[in-house]
Amino acid sequence: MSAVVVVGAGIVGSSVAYHLARRGVPVTLLEQGPSPATGVTGDSFAWIGGAGGDWPGGAQDLREYVLADYRRLEAELPHVTVRRTGSLSWASTQAEVSRPGPGQFRIGRSDIAALEPHLRHPPDQAIHIPSDAGVDPAALTHALVAAAVAHGATVLHNTAVTSLQVAGGRVEGVLTSTGFHAAATVVLAAGTRVPKLCEPLSADLAIAASPATLARALHRLAWSRRSWPALISRSEKFGKATSCWSCRMSKAQQHLNGPFKTRSSA
Numbered sequence: 001m002s003a004v005v006v007v008g009a010g011i012v013g014s015s016v017a018y019h020l021a022r023r024g025v026p027v028t029l030l031e032q033g034p035s036p037a038t039g040v041t042g043d044s045f046a047w048i049g050g051a052g053g054d055w056p057g058g059a060q061d062l063r064e065y066v067l068a069d070y071r072r073l074e075a076e077l078p079h080v081t082v083r084r085t086g087s088l089s090w091a092s093t094q095a096e097v098s099r100p101g102p103g104q105f106r107i108g109r110s111d112i113a114a115l116e117p118h119l120r121h122p123p124d125q126a127i128h129i130p131s132d133a134g135v136d137p138a139a140l141t142h143a144l145v146a147a148a149v150a151h152g153a154t155v156l157h158n159t160a161v162t163s164l165q166v167a168g169g170r171v172e173g174v175l176t177s178t179g180f181h182a183a184a185t186v187v188l189a190a191g192t193r194v195p196k197l198c199e200p201l202s203a204d205l206a207i208a209a210s211p212a213t214l215a216r217a218l219h220r221l222a223w224s225r226r227s228w229p230a231l232i233s234r235s236e237k238f239g240k241a242t243s244c245w246s247c248r249m250s251k252a253q254q255h256l257n258g259p260f261k262t263r264s265s266a
């Protein structure tokens with residue numbers, strides 16, 4: 001029996017498994033797909049920021065630690081690189097442009113063009129956050145899983161968790177497509193599957209899918225002279241770029257030079 005079973009090998013589950021294993025805790029990581037980061041994580045923006053953004057609940061209290069935590073992970077995990085390029089954000093109308101917060105700067109068209117010279121139609125103003133950064137979400141997740149295994153964790157792929165094993169009001173493990181896995185503690189990091197798994201506990205969790213369209217630039221230099229694009233729109237009219245040169249968009253291609261391929265995701 002593992003002390004902890006973690007369900008889901010995305011960025012959250014892999015991080016939990018790595019940090020527990022690093023502290024000597026017996027942990028088993030279960031993933032329904034053939035490899036880590038095959039779900040939401042693989043389609044993530046993978047944006048890292050200590051300022052701005054939406055921080056529900058008490059998450060805002062944690063943001064001051066975000067950048068430092070990723071610096072620590074860079075030092076601990078080989079082949080993990082945080083790309084610190086900063087970000088630009090703007091809205092479709094001037095009235096929607098927000099007031100800059102700490103660590104944020106309002107810049108004009110000439111500065112915007114200098115930062116992103118391949119924008120077809122630079123806005124009059126944008127918010128520049130120099131401290132924003134990003135990672136390749138799949139590469140980071142794979143690195144966390146590999147490091148967890150190196151510290152003694154057990155990782156099982158193609159192992160879909162079908163339900164929790166509950167006795168006397170206490171979770172004793174999970175039932176999976178490959179059998180039962182007992183655990184003193186179960187950590188659910190399975191995204192939108194978590195509410196279904198929690199049904200025996202009468203827990204009402206508000207977790208919903210967030211559909212989007214991802215566009216991937218076929219050549220990173222076609223639209224940004226930096227190592228990867230740093231483009232965000234608060235209204236999501238223009239798009240939001242990630243470290244693997246993808247962006248969530250509705251009309252981004254109207255504003256960027258370069259070839260694209262798109263696909264939908266949830």
